[in-house]
Amino acid sequence: MCKLCVNALATKENFYKKNCSPSPNCPICHDRIEPVKHMLFECDWTRAVWFSSSLTLIPPSPGTSSVLQWLDTRIAATTSKKESSYLISGFAFVAWSIWTARNKFVFEHNLVCPLLIIKSASQAQSEFLSLLNSSCLESLSSVINYPSQWIPPPVLSVKFNCDGTFKRGSASIGVVRRNSDGSLINGLGCKVNVISSLQSELLAIRKAYMIITQQRIAHSIVESDCKVVVHLLQSDNAPPWDSAVVIEDIRFMASVSSISFSFVARSGNRAAH
Structure with a gap:
């Protein structure tokens, strides 16, 4: 998410600007330059992922200045903390699944399948939310007491x-x-x-x-x-x-x-x- 927000993902466009790629075009559709917005939202297969996911998010329009601005607008429209948590985690896992599938296509020649990507992202989000909502996190933090000060190593160490x-x-x-x-x-x-x-x-x-x-x-x-x-x-x-x-x-x-x-x-x- 951090790299996405600061446009630090290794897209074809970014690689081309650094003279690390002979072409800035998308490695999947080959029709358009691949900035972050195209890779995540505008390529035909990624649009299918977003439209079919449970988030029902409409991808940002061509005039949107940044992905972060678009996401902030969607978060502001939520009506509860639970709803915003679901939106943020869902977006993060779908975006990560798209990025992973894109890289597997480029480096391992695996075909991209929107249905499998949605399934993977949904499963990861469910596991994350169940862990987030469980009481085990609180119990773990109370059991594990990490040292707050530097402790010298044993003799001869x-x-x-x-x-x-x-x-x-x-x-x-x-x-x-x-x-x-x-x-x-x-x-x-x-x-x-x-x-x-x-x-x-x-x-x-x-x-x-x-x-x-x-x-x-x-x-x-x-x-x-x-x-x-x-x-x-x-x-x-x-x-x-x-x-x-x-x-x-x-x-x-x-x-x-x-x-x-x-x-x-x-x-x-x-x-x-």
Whole structure:
């Protein structure tokens, strides 16, 4: 959703502007240039998805200045928080399913099927809403108490705290290494070229893993204050395609070394900010 709102999706038009594609035309219909609006709403198969979905949303007109403006108008027309939550989550899952199907067509030559896309998006939204409305989230948050302050690693161990930032197209990473006494061993900070905060967080963690692997540091602990990244690295699910290479690098380095990786509250990760 973040990339959609700032026009950072890897559409043919955006690739063409960066000289990364010989043509800006849609890879499916081949008839029109593929900006975000065409990819999500204006191509014949995506129009079929929106008209057939339970949201019954009418795609934005050609004169609409931005997708975000169009969505804001639809949200403002809702009459309850429950209705707006349904609309926002439904839009997000349908848009994601369209984007995924488009990429599978481009890279895996899978045919696009509006009915399958609607089914996939509907199932994902149902699971999300049931989890959102369940009491298990509240019980989990009360059981899991993440440290709010930095905790030194065990004797003879070192701890790496990592952080990444992404603001207004500019990104940077920070990595701090400390011993069991809490003494700073070293650290680094540098700018990176990424398109999202997720990627900057991942690059900071990969940098820590690379230092550990290259210097053969034993008994290392790596911490991040980004729950999304921690979940991605600790799960076996397929990673987002735009961050898959970095995630697979980290997973590989973790598999050949004894590195402990965990989440820490932001207040306990300040040294890396």
